[in-house]
Amino acid sequence: MSLTALLQNCARSFPDGTRALHPTTLEFAAGSVTALLGPSGCGKTTTLRLLAGLAMPDAGGRVLFDGTDVTGLPVEQRGIGMVFQNYALFPNRDVAGNIGYGLEVRGVPKAERTARVAEMLRLTRLEGLGHRRVDQLSGGQRQRVALARALAPAPRLLLLDEPFGALDARLREALRAELAALLATLRITTIFVTHDQAEAMALGDQVVVMQSGRVLQQGSPRAVYQQPANRFVGQFVGTLNHLGGDRFCRPEALRPDPAGTLGGVVLVSFFEGGHTRLHLRPEVPGAEGEWVLNLGGTVPAAGSRMTLALDSAAVLHLPA
Amino acid sequence: MSAVLTAIVALFLIGPVLLSALAGVTANWFLGASAGLTLAWVVKVWDLYAHTIGLSLWLALCCLVCTLLLGVPAAYALARTPSRLARLLEELLTLPVAVPGIATALGLILVWGAVGDFRIHWTFLLIGHVLFTLPFMLRAVLAALRGAELEVLEEAARACGANFRQRFLGVVLPNIRGGILAGALMVTALSIGEFNMTLLLSTPHTMTLPVGLADSYASMRLEVGSAFTLVFLVLLVPPLVAMQALSERLGR
Ligand SMILES: Nc1ncnc2c1ncn2[C@@H]1O[C@H](COP(=O)(O)OP(=O)(O)OP(=O)(O)O)[C@@H](O)[C@H]1O
Numbered sequence: 001m002s003l004t005a006l007l008q009n010c011a012r013s014f015p016d017g018t019r020a021l022h023p024t025t026l027e028f029a030a031g032s033v034t035a036l037l038g039p040s041g042c043g044k045t046t047t048l049r050l051l052a053g054l055a056m057p058d059a060g061g062r063v064l065f066d067g068t069d070v071t072g073l074p075v076e077q078r079g080i081g082m083v084f085q086n087y088a089l090f091p092n093r094d095v096a097g098n099i100g101y102g103l104e105v106r107g108v109p110k111a112e113r114t115a116r117v118a119e120m121l122r123l124t125r126l127e128g129l130g131h132r133r134v135d136q137l138s139g140g141q142r143q144r145v146a147l148a149r150a151l152a153p154a155p156r157l158l159l160l161d162e163p164f165g166a167l168d169a170r171l172r173e174a175l176r177a178e179l180a181a182l183l184a185t186l187r188i189t190t191i192f193v194t195h196d197q198a199e200a201m202a203l204g205d206q207v208v209v210m211q212s213g214r215v216l217q218q219g220s221p222r223a224v225y226q227q228p229a230n231r232f233v234g235q236f237v238g239t240l241n242h243l244g245g246d247r248f249c250r251p252e253a254l255r256p257d258p259a260g261t262l263g264g265v266v267l268v269s270f271f272e273g274g275h276t277r278l279h280l281r282p283e284v285p286g287a288e289g290e291w292v293l294n295l296g297g298t299v300p301a302a303g304s305r306m307t308l309a310l311d312s313a314a315v316l317h318l319p320a
Numbered sequence: 321m322s323a324v325l326t327a328i329v330a331l332f333l334i335g336p337v338l339l340s341a342l343a344g345v346t347a348n349w350f351l352g353a354s355a356g357l358t359l360a361w362v363v364k365v366w367d368l369y370a371h372t373i374g375l376s377l378w379l380a381l382c383c384l385v386c387t388l389l390l391g392v393p394a395a396y397a398l399a400r401t402p403s404r405l406a407r408l409l410e411e412l413l414t415l416p417v418a419v420p421g422i423a424t425a426l427g428l429i430l431v432w433g434a435v436g437d438f439r440i441h442w443t444f445l446l447i448g449h450v451l452f453t454l455p456f457m458l459r460a461v462l463a464a465l466r467g468a469e470l471e472v473l474e475e476a477a478r479a480c481g482a483n484f485r486q487r488f489l490g491v492v493l494p495n496i497r498g499g500i501l502a503g504a505l506m507v508t509a510l511s512i513g514e515f516n517m518t519l520l521l522s523t524p525h526t527m528t529l530p531v532g533l534a535d536s537y538a539s540m541r542l543e544v545g546s547a548f549t550l551v552f553l554v555l556l557v558p559p560l561v562a563m564q565a566l567s568e569r570l571g572r
Pocket residue numbers: 014015016018019020038039040041042043044045046047195
C-alpha cells in the first residue's frame with residue numbers, strides 16, 4: 001500500500017542565489033510518520049515540495065518512490081495526497097465537491113465517488129457538512145476537509161505542510177490526537193512539516209531536525225531528545241541546562257537532593273498546573289545561562305538556595 | 321448637504337442627456353412642449369438607423385467573444401510567466417488607451433485598406449474594436465488572477481491529480497469569473513459606445529450606433545438626433561445595468 005520515499009542528494013537553489021536546501025539525502029520508510037522540524041526558513045516546505053513534485057531538485061538530485069525515479073514526474077502524476085499550509089480549499093466547490101475532486105479528475109464514476117466521499121466525511125467527522133460552502137466552515141473543519149480531500153484518492157504518500165499552523169492551541173491538540181489515530185489506521189507513509197517540537201514528538205515516529213537548509217539529525221523522537229546531535233538540536237527539541245564546557249543535561253536529570261553536589265539560586269517559578277517550572281541561577285563554575293527544572297508539590301521561594309543531584313548517565317556532551 | 325451635492329452632480333452629469341432625450345419627443349423643440357409631443361421622430365429614427373443599432377449590438381457581441389477567447393488565455397499566460405518581458409508587456413497594456421483612437425484607425429486603414437472589399441466589411445470594424453477593448457479585458461482578468469491565492473489553488477488541484485485542462489476549467493475559470501464578468505461588461509460597453517476610431521473605420525455600409533447618432537445630429541433636424549438618443553438610452557441602459565448587477569452578484 002504505502003511506499004518508501006527517498007530524496008537522494010537533493011538540493012534546491014533559487015535564481016536569486018538562495019540555497020533553500022543543501023544537498024540532502026533522506027529516506028522515509030513505508031508506513032512511517034515523519035516530522036520535518038525546524039525554525040522558520042530552514043527549508044521544510046522546500047523539502048516537502050521536492051517530494052510532492054511541486055519543485056524540482058537542482059541537477060544531480062533524484063526523488064525515488066519505492067526505488068523508481070520520479071524526479072521528472074509532475075505532481076499530478078505522482079499519486080500523492082497533500083495538505084497545504086492554509087488548506088487551499090476550492091472556494092467554488094462545497095465540502096463534498098472539494099473532497100471528491102481528486103476522484104473526479106481521475107474519472108471515478110459518480111456512484112463510487114459519492115460513496116467514497118461519504119466514507120471520508122465519516123472518517124474525518126464531517127458528516128452532514130457535505131453541502132456546506134467552504135467559507136462557512138470553522139478552522140478545524142477546514143483542516144479536516146483538506147485532509148479528507150488529500151486522502152480520498154487513497155494516496156500512497158501523504159504530505160502535510162503545517163497542518164495545524166492556523167489553529168489555536170487547544171484545537172491543535174485535539175486535532176493532533178485525531179490525526180494520530182487516523183494515520184495509525186491508514187498506515188500511509190506520511191511526512192509533515194511543523195515548527196512545533198511538541199507536535200513533532202507526539203505525532204512523528206521519526207523526526208528530521210533542520211536548520212538553514214541542512215538536516216542536522218534524523219531519528220526517533222526519543223533518540224533526538226535523549227541524544228541530540230548538537231546544541232541546536234538539543235535546544236530545539238527541548239530545554240538544555242548548561243553544566244560547563246560541552247556538558248549539558250535535560251531538566252529531568254536534575255533533582256533536589258540535600259546530599260547533591262550542585263547548587264543554584266531560585267530566580268523565578270511558574271506554576272503550570274501539574275508541576276512548577278523553576279528557573280535557577282547555577283552556582284557551578286563554567287555553567288552559563290539559567291537552569292530549568294520541573295518540580296511537583298511545594299517549591300522553594302525565589303532567592304532561596306537549592307542543592308541538586310545530577311543523574312550522571314544523563315549528561316550530554318554536545319558540540320556547538 | 322451631501323445629498324444636495326450628489327443631486328447637483330447627478331443633474332450636471334445626466335441632465336443634458338435627459339434634455340436631449342426629451343427633445344426627441346417634442347414636435348418642435350424650438351416652440352417648446354406647447355407645440356405638442358410626438359413619437360414621429362422615434363419612428364423616423366427607427367426607419368433610418370435601425371441597422372446601425374443592429375450592427376453595434378452584433379459588433380459588441382463578436383468583440384466580446386473575441387476578447388474572451390484571446391484575453392483570458394493571454395492574461396493567464398502573462399500572469400504565469402515570471403520573465404521581465406511579461407511584466408513589460410503588462411505595463412504596455414495601458415498604452416492603447418493613451419494612443420488616440422484616430423491613430424489606431426489610420427494605422428488599420430493603412431494596413432488593411434487596400435485588401436479587397438475588407439474595408440467595407442463589418443469585420444474591419446471588429447478588428448478595431450478588439451484592438452481597443454482587449455487591454456481592458458486583459459487587465460480585469462489579470463487583476464483577478466493575481467488575487468484569490470489562485471496559484472496555491474492550482475497547486476492544490478495538481479496535487480489532487482488534475483491535469484492542465486481540468487484545473488484551468490475547474491479551478492482557474494470559476495475562481496476568476498468576477499474578473500471575467502467585469503471585463504466583459506467593460507468590453508461590451510466600450511464597444512457599443514466607441515466613436516473616435518469607429519468614425520474613421522466606418523463606411524456607409526458599416527455604420528455603428530454612435531456614428532449613426534453623430535450622422536443624425538449632423539444631417540437631420542435636431543429632434544431626430546434627440547429621438548435617437550432616446551432610443552439609445554431605452555435600448556442599452558437596461559441591459560447594461562442588468563449585466564452590472566449580474567456581475568456583482570456572481571463576482572461576490
Ligand atoms: N521563490 C523563492 N525565491 C527565493 N528564495 C526562496 C523562495 N522560496 C523560498 N525561499 C527561501 O528558501 C528558504 C527555505 O524556505 P522554506 O519555505 O522551505 O522554509 P520553511 O522551513 O518552510 O519556513 P516556514 O516555517 O517559515 O514556512 C527560505 O530562506 C526562503 O526565504
